[in-house]
Amino acid sequence: xxxxxxxxSFVTSPEWTFVLYATEILSEKAKSMINNTDGRASDIEKxxxxxxxxxxxxxxxxxxxRLIERHQQEISKIMWRxxxxxxxxxxxxxxxxxxxxxxxxxxKERAPFTHWLTRIATRVGYRYWKLKAREKKFERFSLEDWxxxxxxxxxxxxxxQAATLLHNLLGQLSPRDRLVLTLRYLEGCDVVETAHRTGxxxxxxxxxxxxxxxRLQKLLPKxxxxx
Amino acid sequence: xxxxxxxTLINKAQQEESPKVYVSDKVIAILTADxxxxxxxxxxxxxxxxxxxxxLAVPSAVLAFILNNIWVGPLYEISKVISWVM
Numbered sequence: 180x181x182x183x184x185x186x187x188s189f190v191t192s193p194e195w196t197f198v199l200y201a202t203e204i205l206s207e208k209a210k211s212m213i214n215n216t217d218g219r220a221s222d223i224e225k226x227x228x229x230x231x232x233x234x235x236x237x238x239x240x241x242x243x244x245r246l247i248e249r250h251q252q253e254i255s256k257i258m259w260r261x262x263x264x265x266x267x268x269x270x271x272x273x274x275x276x277x278x279x280x281x282x283x284x285x286x287k288e289r290a291p292f293t294h295w296l297t298r299i300a301t302r303v304g305y306r307y308w309k310l311k312a313r314e315k316k317f318e319r320f321s322l323e324d325w326x327x328x329x330x331x332x333x334x335x336x337x338x339x340q341a342a343t344l345l346h347n348l349l350g351q352l353s354p355r356d357r358l359v360l361t362l363r364y365l366e367g368c369d370v371v372e373t374a375h376r377t378g379x380x381x382x383x384x385x386x387x388x389x390x391x392x393x394r395l396q397k398l399l400p401k402x403x404x405x406x
Numbered sequence: 407x408x409x410x411x412x413x414t415l416i417n418k419a420q421q422e423e424s425p426k427v428y429v430s431d432k433v434i435a436i437l438t439a440d441x442x443x444x445x446x447x448x449x450x451x452x453x454x455x456x457x458x459x460x461x462l463a464v465p466s467a468v469l470a471f472i473l474n475n476i477w478v479g480p481l482y483e484i485s486k487v488i489s490w491v492m
Contacts, residue, residue: 240434247430259424276433329411341418364416
């Protein structure tokens, strides 16, 4: 058995004072790294994610649980654009994490885990819309609902009401048009990010956006759409 | 008429909070069940025997078909007659 003992004279020595000082500086540095908002905190998060991804690949369920817990609200927000039915929404979030686990070997660790995950979420959501379109299940939308809400002032409109109306309006379009408009205008993605999330080329995103806006215009014939 | 209403709706919709979800337990349960199902399959000795025998059955059937073609083919019949005459 190995025992360590600190000499009493060492505790009062200048070396010991130096050790204490160095520890204090290091802990301050670590705290500032965690609290820093200029991207270093996200670097730390990325490192934590990658560590958990590696452990998950080795079959550690706790590591994957941590990954899910860190990202589930973000994915919930994305999937809420794909379905406003709470049961379906929760199933879609589950599907994203199940699919992510199955494809975990394809994650290259170059981009943050969250970027890779949002791409999977988009794919799962798009697949759900395509399935719904094949089954001819469309959202219910009427121009009366639109006109009724249009008479209200901006302050009177509830966020949930607005999101539901938009969801139903976009639900009249094809899944492809719906996806590009949802990502560009509801999610606020630029062309590059939309291309990344859909797996399309940038020019394809631009053409698709243009065509989708034209088709949206046909749904609202009395009004000029400026997006 | 320009449609500022659509932009108002978009801005409002972006402010909407999504429902809180806690799916970690369910996801882990789904993944564990899948792994258990696969594990159950490969841990059964009869499953191994079935897998091996089905893997052997296909080449055996192909080999039997080829040998059958060789032995009952017209060339084989002719060569048998010639060897008898000689």
